[in-house]
Amino acid sequence: MKKQKDTAYFLWILLAETVGVLSGWITRSSIVRHPAPAIVPPLFLPAPVFSLLWPLFLALMGIGAARVWLAPSGVSRSHGLAFFLLQLGLTLSWCLLFFGFQAFGLAFLWLLLLWSDLLGMIFSFHGADRAAALLQIPCFLWVTFAGYLNLMTWVLNW
Numbered sequence: 126m127k128k129q130k131d132t133a134y135f136l137w138i139l140l141a142e143t144v145g146v147l148s149g150w151i152t153r154s155s156i157v158r159h160p161a162p163a164i165v166p167p168l169f170l171p172a173p174v175f176s177l178l179w180p181l182f183l184a185l186m187g188i189g190a191a192r193v194w195l196a197p198s199g200v201s202r203s204h205g206l207a208f209f210l211l212q213l214g215l216t217l218s219w220c221l222l223f224f225g226f227q228a229f230g231l232a233f234l235w236l237l238l239l240w241s242d243l244l245g246m247i248f249s250f251h252g253a254d255r256a257a258a259l260l261q262i263p264c265f266l267w268v269t270f271a272g273y274l275n276l277m278t279w280v281l282n283w
Contacts, residue, residue: 133194138187144213145183148220148231154184166277168270182264186212189257193250208246210228229279236272243268 186209193205219239225230243265251258 130191130195133196134188134191137194138184141183141187141190141213142180144217145179148217151217152224153221161259164278164281166274166281169274169278173260182267185260186264189250189260190256190260192254192257192260196253196257199253201249205246205249205253208242208249212239212242212246215242223275229275229282233272233275233279236268240265240268240272 143241190209191205193202193209196202215235215238219232222228222235226232243261247258247261247265250261
């Protein structure tokens, strides 16, 4: 049973981190060409900060997903994992919109979808495993902060 749990944790964390690596790989040439918008808002962080924090948030999300996967079957479990998989796609797409295309307005609207999905994921995770829900709070706060940065970048570069 322990090996099954370890495998679940490994695979869910790997899935989350793979999305992070994929989003970095997809947008790498755009970040080199356009390292930052012309005008950035206060509190805009250098790229290395994002590179350090995102793997941590993705690992926390993967750990939470593994805990939910290992929880007893139920609506909260299935909805939580669906929200989790959707947020991975939304995260990847947001990176492409913001960094790849520098479509700041569309990226902000997309980020609102991501923010809503994370909120749904937290509530669903809570129904399956309270600790899994709590592990999502840092990412939720980070995406909220990213929303401020995205919105202000859009406004300042309009």
